[in-house]
Amino acid sequence: MTEPVIALNDATVTVANQTKILKGLNLEIFPGDFITVLGTNGAGKSTLFNAISGDLELSSGTISYQGKNITNLPAVKRTAFLARVFQDPKMGTAPRMTVAENLLLAEKRGFHRGLKNRHLTAEKLAYYREITAKMGNNLEDRLETAAGSLSGGQRQALSFLMAIQVKPELLLLDEHTAALDPKTSAQLMDATNHQVVDNQLTALMITHNLADALKYGNRLIVLHAGEIVLDVKNQDKDQLTEEDLLEYFVH
Structure with a gap:
C-alpha cells in the first residue's frame, strides 16, 4: 500500500x-x-x-x-x-526584487537563502519566461519588474510559481x-x-x-x-x- x-x-x-x-x-x-x-x-x-x-x-x-x-x-x-501560498498576494514575494530575482530566490527553498551571487543568466531568464508564460497573465513580460509593482493577480501567480519552483x-x-x-x-x-x-x-x-x-x-x-x-x-x-x-x- x-x-x-x-x-x-x-x-x-x-x-x-x-x-x-x-x-x-x-x-x-x-x-x-x-x-x-x-x-x-x-x-x-x-x-x-x-x-x-x-x-x-x-x-x-x-x-x-x-x-x-x-x-x-x-x-x-x-x-x-512543504510550500504554502497565502490569500494575501503580498505574503509570498519580496516586493523590491524583480520577478526573475524572486524566482531565483525560490530555487533555494529549504536551504540558506541570501541575496548574493544572483546569477541571472540568459538561459535562466529564458526558463523563467517559459514558466511564467504558462500563467496566462503576461507575467513573462514583467521579469525585470519589481514584484511590488505587479497587479494582484500577477503577484499571486508569482507566489504560486515560487512555491512550486522546487517541487x-x-x-x-x-x-x-x-x-x-x-x-x-x-x-x-x-x-x-x-x-x-x-x-x-x-x-x-x-x-x-x-x-x-x-x-x-x-x-x-x-x-x-x-x-x-x-x-x-x-x-x-x-x-x-x-x-x-x-x-x-x-x-
Whole structure:
C-alpha cells in the first residue's frame, strides 16, 4: 500500500480557554492527491494548515511525513518538503526584487537563502519566461519588474510559481484566489490546476467557492467544528452537487 506523504493522527489543537479547534483529527494525504478543503469560518481549516506547516503546535496527537514523526519539527525545517501560498498576494514575494530575482530566490527553498551571487543568466531568464508564460497573465513580460509593482493577480501567480519552483512534497493553497476579482481568480485557478496536474503535485486547497471545490482535484473534505465530516474522492466526489455541499453549511 502506498505510504501517505503526510498523516495526522488524533491531531488536537486546544487554545487557552480550553476550546478545541481541532478535535482528534485523522487525515492521510497520499502522493498525487489534490484535495479541496471546505468549511465554515472557525471550522479549523487554517488551523489544519498551520499545524501541517509547523506554525502551530499540536496539543496532542502526531504528524508524520513519509512515515517519520515530524510533530516537533520546526516550521523552517518543514520548508524542505512543504510550500504554502497565502490569500494575501503580498505574503509570498519580496516586493523590491524583480520577478526573475524572486524566482531565483525560490530555487533555494529549504536551504540558506541570501541575496548574493544572483546569477541571472540568459538561459535562466529564458526558463523563467517559459514558466511564467504558462500563467496566462503576461507575467513573462514583467521579469525585470519589481514584484511590488505587479497587479494582484500577477503577484499571486508569482507566489504560486515560487512555491512550486522546487517541487514540494506537499503544496498548501490557503485561499490563494480569494483576494482576486472573479476573472483573475478563475484564470489563476485554471493555471493552478494545470500546474498541479502536469507536475503531479500533492496539494491541499482551502476554498469557499463550492464550484471550484467540485471542479478541481480528485478528493474533497469538509471540516466542521474541528472534525472531518466528509471525505470523498474520485467518482464519489464527481457525483456531488453544490446542493449536497450546502447541506453541510446549513446544518
